[in-house]
Amino acid sequence: MNGGRTGDLLVVNDLHVAVGGGAGAIEVVRGVSFRLGSGEVLGLVGESGSGKTMTVSAIPRLLPSGAKVTGGTVCFKGEDLLGVPRQRLSEVRGKEISMVFQDSLTSLDPIMRVGPQVREPLVLHRLAGRRAATLTAQQELHRLGIPDPGRAMMRYPHEFSGGMRQRAVIATALIAAPPLVIADEPTTALDATVQAQILDLLGRLNRELGVAVILISHDLAVVSEISKTVAVMYAGRFVEFGPTRDLLAQPRHPYTRALLQSMPSPDVPKTRRLAAIPGEPPLAGALPSGCPFHPRCPYAAEICRSAEPPLEPVGHSLVSCWFAKDGSLPAAPKETVTSTVRVLAPDVSETVEPESPAPDAILSLEHVTRHFLMPNRLPFTAPAHVHALDDVSLTVRRGQVLGIAGESGCGKTTLGRCALRLLDVDSGRIRFMGRDITRTGGEDLRQLRRYMQPIFQDPYASLNPRSPIGDSVGEPLIAFGVAHDERKRRVREVLDFVGLGARYAAHLPHELSGGQRQRVGIARAIALNPELIVADEPISALDVSVQAQIINLFKDMQREFHLALIFISHDLRVVRHLSTHIAIMFLGQVVEHGPSEVVCSRPLHPYTAALLSSVPAVLGAAPRERIVLSGDPPSPSAPPSGCRFRTRCRFAQAVCAQTPPELHEVEAGRAVACHFPLSGGG
Amino acid sequence: MIGYVARRLFLLVPILLGMTVIAFAVSRAIPTDPVVAALGQQAADHPAIVAAYRHHWGLDQPLPMQYLTYVKNLLHGDLSDSIYTHRPVTQDLRSYMPATIELATATILLSTILSVPLGIVAAVTRGTTPDLIVRLVTLVGVAMPIFWLALAALDVFYLHLGIAPAPGRLNPTDAPPPNVTGMYTVDSLIAGNMKTFWDAVSHLALPALIMATWSTGTLTRMTRTSMLSVLPQGFLRMVRSKGATELHTVLGHAAPNALIPVVTVVGLAYGDLLTGVILIETIFGWPGIGHYAYEAAIYADFPAIMGVTLVFGVIYTIVNLCVDLVYAALDPRIRAAMISGRR
Ligand code: SF4
Ligand code: SF4
DSSP states (O other): OOOOOTTEEEEEEEEEEEESOGGGOEEEEEEEEEEEETTOEEEEEOOTTSSHHHHHHHTTTOOOTTEEEEEEEEEETTEETTTSOHHHHHHHBTTTEEEEOSOHHHHSOTTSOHHHHHHHHHHHTTSSOHHHHHHHHHHHHHHTTOSSHHHHHTSOGGGSOHHHHHHHHHHHHHTTOOSEEEEESTTTTSOHHHHHHHHHHHHHHHHHHOOEEEEEESOHHHHHHHOSEEEEEETTEEEEEEEHHHHHHSOOSHHHHHHHHHSOOTTSOTTSOOOOOOSOOOOTTSOOSSSTTGGGOTTOOHHHHHSOOOOEEETTEEEOOTTOSTTOSOSSOOOOOOSOOSOOOTTOOOOSSOOSSOOOEEEEEEEEEEEEEOOOOSTTSOOOEEEEEEEEEEEEETTOEEEEEOOTTSSHHHHHHHHTTSSOOSEEEEEETTEEOTTOOHHHHHHHHTTEEEEOSOHHHHSOTTSOHHHHHHHHHHHTTOOHHHHHHHHHHHHHHTTSOGGGGGOOGGGSOHHHHHHHHHHHHHTTOOSEEEEESTTTTSOHHHHHHHHHHHHHHHHHHOOEEEEEESOHHHHHHHOSEEEEEETTEEEEEEEHHHHHHSOOSHHHHHHHHTSOOSSOOSOOOOOOOOSOOOOTTSOOSSSTTGGGOTTOOHHHHHSOOOOEEEETTEEEOOSSOOOTTO | OHHHHHHHHHHHHHHHHHHHHHHHHHHHHSSSOHHHHHHHHHHHTOHHHHHHHHHHTTTTSOHHHHHHHHHHHHHTTOOOBOTTTOSBHHHHHHHHHHHHHHHHHHHHHHHHHHHHHHHHHHHHTTTSHHHHHHHHHHHHHHHSOHHHHHHHHIIIIIIISOOSOOSSSSOTTSOOOOOSSSOHHHHHHHHTOHHHHHHHHHHHHHHHHHHHHHHHHHHHHHHHHHHHHHTTSHHHHHHHHTTOOHHHIIIIIIHHHHHHHHHHHHHHHHHHHHTOOHHHHHHTTOOOHHHHHHHHHHTTOHHHHHHHHHHHHHHHHHHHHHHHHHHHHHOHHHHHHHHTTOO
16 A cells, blocks of 8 residues: 655555454454564564464465454555565565574475575576585575584585574575565573574675664564564554664554563672563464553553554554553552462562571582483494483572573483482482482482472473362372362462462363463472472463463462472572572583673673673673673584583683693682682673 | 495395305205206116215215305305306396396385375275275285286286286387396386387286285375374374465375385385286296295295395395485485484
8 A cells, every 4th residue: 555655665554364264263463563674674573372473474475374464555665465465475585684583494395405595595586507506505504603604505404503503594595685574583592692693694685785784583672682672562552653762762653562571680689579461472363452461551441342442653662552641650660469468568679689597408419420322223332421410519508599501412401300319320329308308219318309399390290180179289199199179278278379279270271371381280290299309490371461470479488498409490580589509510511610690790600601792781781791602502512622611612721621620719708610710800 | 324224235245145145055955856856766766866966066075065166156246056047046036036126126116106006095084985995906916916907807807908018027019128137127228129028018007007906005005094193192183283285284294204114114115016916927927036936945946046036135234224224215214214223
């Protein structure tokens, strides 16, 4: 319909997308409009199911089968892409608009060498002959920081690490120099330090080559790093759309505001519960009436339930809320429905820190080592060792939360499983409440399980799909012979505690949402009043707006039960917010360990510093110098000699390659494994 | 990679040894008396004849001795003589096996050429008319009793229409080409005798076509299923986003990935065909290994049974090895696993 101002590269107008056909069709995008000028960066934020991926997939008409555009126009350089014939479409794709998808492993043809895949756009569009295209592809890979691009071209996707693959995908998207690149969660599957590299790269490409970028993420912080404008999507529509700075500094929509407040950040005191958004994001097929956010909105009024607010200009932004006009939203939202019902004075700033003498050590690992053998089906070949844990010593005391952070493959999951004796260790010692349990087995081990409980990333996998929640929660109680009535009472109690309420006892796991299932996982873990809980990535699978609820629940649990908690996560923001102590792991070893605030504000190990600086910051408050690590984590089966971090360390010296640094105490309760620890401050 | 093949071939030794033990035990456990079977009831009533016979064939030795003798001869490439045909089993196998190989190869080539495009078309047009037609036809192919189909085909094409030749490998008036491989089509080509070649081909056509109805059905469905599992994968969306046409996306990226698992099924089907389809061989007067195995079983012809068993063992192992190698050639991930010794 409207052509668009001159200079507009892309004009999306009133886009509608539906999944399914006929009467059962569900609208997943409900009228999205925006303009993008050449060389601009638009960030698109939303939770799963908000319609963000559908919106951008519709632009080059790459919607998954079953979904189709039901209305609106997509004008690219003045041409409505929704109306052009297929032939024209394949001329546009790759040459004018290219895409970077989330999962780089599934984005590449697994049986084709990387080189031909990267150069394919040039070949398909006849922009270059094969030989010239190969050269260009090499240059492109080189520009994206892939070492030895000539050899890299000859390799297959599975021989690349996640970061390398994502770079190859980005190289493919850029090779034909398209004016628009759409990146759909390009960093979600990657480790923190690699994520930082990729974001850096996208930002640079935009600045240096003037490529316009649409960057999609569920993480407002990621998007705000490089976008000038941000759109927040909720239930298939933009709810707030405006300049990044305004949106972050003065969010106008209650959802944006709540998202920002629910993020764990160094500015939120550890003792405070996060301002979690209650409830869960709605399903596309069952949107609430009126404003779809109203069941979760602290400001909801009568009109919100009956009519959906239009997207209207407020300040420099567009906002879809009846009360978004300046000043009409109360500044500080009143504390609303919290997940837990009990009275737990939320702001009593009593830290869980040192009570008089050091509290009892609940669990200690002493020099624990665990190797894995790669499976090997044929005789006569030497199996490969993977050092999952190498000489790890840690202690967690009653009332403490020990956060374990590190990138994939650093051994944090193995550590959790060894601590719970779900895995045997090769050497070293595990003490639990003063007792050596390294080799405990059989009935003794079973009895021990009463005092140590796991919480997993996906509680669904550990719940019997056919038994009601109440039974699942009561199961450990039966195992340890708790009488029927007592059991009933306890199940009710813990379900109440996790904010599900006793009425959920009769529900089946599949009737629950992800957040609710994680609550069940927590209820089950605390049912026996254990001394130790090991939680492995317990919130990573949850929607952003739900994560804060579960983080709060962990905080409540800690206060109420005063147990020892080991909290494993790749997300340093969460670990920092939740734990009293932190251990940073790299390739099977603890490289730094100490009280979490001290470690996070004054990191001593270069890796800790890099990890901290790779955490995307929402309000680019103090422009920090970002430490972008080069390369990817080395392979755990062949770690570098000496200090394992040395291949990525900016401070590495000759000695680092020869002598592995010992983990040594530098101040009380603070240890680091580095020959040249950073001096405080940085 | 060479190391891998060597290891696999080396493993063939224990497999074959194991098979001889089993085959030996089973063939001796069959309640049929080979003497009766071979000499007839009358001769079997004469103890002297029986004793002489048993001594000649080593049947009077204790079982372990019989086995050791057998293995010793085996190592010299001697599978001993068939009780029924009175010829060395190796010679029998050499004359029967090529016929089967010829038929099986023709069948598998035919059905692969047919089923891959059919399966791809069906998957791409999933749920629409072309897909339905392909699925219906292949269903019929799989479900139809093959001997019935063979008889019906002979009846129509040979008896009524007269466009197919009579059963057998060649017209009775044609002399077989000089023996090189034992496969008449190949041998006649080597001899440059086109007339015999076309004759052999025309005799081959009908049985191969009939057997192919079955394997084409299976292969088409396998191709379709495999394509359907590849088509929704993310890398195809990426290929499209580069500006590839649908044709290039399907043929250039989807099909190469989808056909890898099909290789296994082709291999298995080929193995099945190679071990002979007795009914077809009988109906079409095809002197193949299935035929031979059948007679060996009826006459309790131990050396022949053992020989056939060993040949089948070798065929299965080699076909499996070839499938694995083709797999490795097609899929770099598997190749990597093989080279690193993790497979
Ligand atoms: S319209 Fe009402 S319910 Fe919706 S966000 Fe605004 S105040 Fe909340
Ligand atoms: S020991 Fe050397 S290489 Fe390792 S972290 Fe310290 S400075 Fe870097």
